[in-house]
Amino acid sequence: MNLAHTFHVFSQWSLLYPLAIARGTDTDVMDLGLKNKVALVTASSRGLGRAVAEELAAEGASLIICSRKQEAIDRVAQEIQTPTGSKVFGVGADVSNADDVARLVNAGIEQFGRIDILVTNAGGPPAGPFESFTLEQWEAATRLLLHSAIELARHVLPGMKERRWGRILNITSIAVKQPVDNLILSNSLRAAVTGFARTLANKVAQSGITVNNSMPGYTRTERVEELSRMMAEKEGITPEEFVARWEQEIPMRRIGTPSEFAALAAFLVSERASYITGTSVPVDGGWIKSLL
Numbered sequence: 422m423n424l425a426h427t428f429h430v431f432s433q434w435s436l437l438y439p440l441a442i443a444r445g446t447d448t449d450v451m452d453l454g455l456k457n458k459v460a461l462v463t464a465s466s467r468g469l470g471r472a473v474a475e476e477l478a479a480e481g482a483s484l485i486i487c488s489r490k491q492e493a494i495d496r497v498a499q500e501i502q503t504p505t506g507s508k509v510f511g512v513g514a515d516v517s518n519a520d521d522v523a524r525l526v527n528a529g530i531e532q533f534g535r536i537d538i539l540v541t542n543a544g545g546p547p548a549g550p551f552e553s554f555t556l557e558q559w560e561a562a563t564r565l566l567l568h569s570a571i572e573l574a575r576h577v578l579p580g581m582k583e584r585r586w587g588r589i590l591n592i593t594s595i596a597v598k599q600p601v602d603n604l605i606l607s608n609s610l611r612a613a614v615t616g617f618a619r620t621l622a623n624k625v626a627q628s629g630i631t632v633n634n635s636m637p638g639y640t641r642t643e644r645v646e647e648l649s650r651m652m653a654e655k656e657g658i659t660p661e662e663f664v665a666r667w668e669q670e671i672p673m674r675r676i677g678t679p680s681e682f683a684a685l686a687a688f689l690v691s692e693r694a695s696y697i698t699g700t701s702v703p704v705d706g707g708w709i710k711s712l713l
Contacts, residue, residue: 455481
C-alpha cells in the first residue's frame with residue numbers, strides 16, 4: 422500500500438468515524454473508565470466542586486466530598502447519591518487547615534480503601550486591590566489556595582504511586598493566564614498552584630499519575646454571583662448590568678454553566694486522558710486572548 426492510498430483510506434475513515442459514533446455502535450456514549458474509581462473532590466457542597474462531583478458520580482465513580490459544615494455536606498452527599506446510585510461519603514473539613522486535610526484523606530481511605538482521583542478546589546479569596554490586604558490575609562489566602570493543593574497531593578500520592586495509577590486535577594482560574602482586575606490574591610496564588618502542579622507532573626508521570634489544571638472562566642456559580650453583586654454595588658449599577666459587561670468580553674457572549682466545566686474535568690481525570698499531563702485547560706467561552 423503506497424503513501425497516497427494510505428492517506429486516502431485514512432481520510433475516508435476520518436469522515437465516517439464521527440457518523441458511526443453519532444449513530445451508535447455498541448454504546449452511545451464514551452466510556453470514561455470511572456466506574457470502579459474513587460474520587461476525592463474538595464469544596465464540593467456548591468458551585469464548580471459540586472458540579473464535578475455530580476459528573477463523576479454520574480460516570481459511576483465513588484465519591485469523597487467535603488465542605489466546612491458537616492450538615493451541609495451530608496445533605497449534598499444524599500442529593501448526589503440518590504439519583505446516580507454511586508456511593509458518596511461526606512466529610513466536614515476545612516482544606517485551609519492541614520490537620521483537616523489529613524483527617525479528610527484518612528477518612529476517605531478508611532471508607533473506600535483508596536483514592537484514585539483527587540480534584541482540588543477551594544472557595545475564592547476576597548476581591549480587592551493590593552493596598553487593601555494585610556499580611557495575615559495573604560497568609561490565609563495562601564493556606565486556602567496553595568497549601569491545600571500541596572497537602573492534598575502529599576497525602577494521596579503514596580497510594581497512587583503504589584498502584585501506579587492516579588489523577589490529580591486542580592481547579593484554578595482563567596486568572597492564571599490573563600489576570601482579572603481586582604483579584605490580586607486569586608491571580609497570584611492560583612498561578613503558584615499552576616507552577617507546583619506543572620513541576621509535580623514531571624516527577625510522577627512515570628508512575629502512571631497525571632497532574633493537570635482546569636481554568637474556569639466566568640461561570641454561573643454562587644461565587645460569581647457574589648462578585649457581580651459586590652462590583653455592581655461599588656459602581657451603582659445592577660448585578661445584571663455588571664454581568665452583561667463580562668458577557669461582552671466573552672466571544673460566546675454568555676456566562677458558562679457548572680456542568681460545562683464539569684464535563685472537561687471528568688475527562689481529564691478519566692482513563693481516556695492517560696497521555697495528558699502538565700497542562701492547564703481553559704473552559705471560558707474564548708475569554709483568554711493569548712495563543713497558548
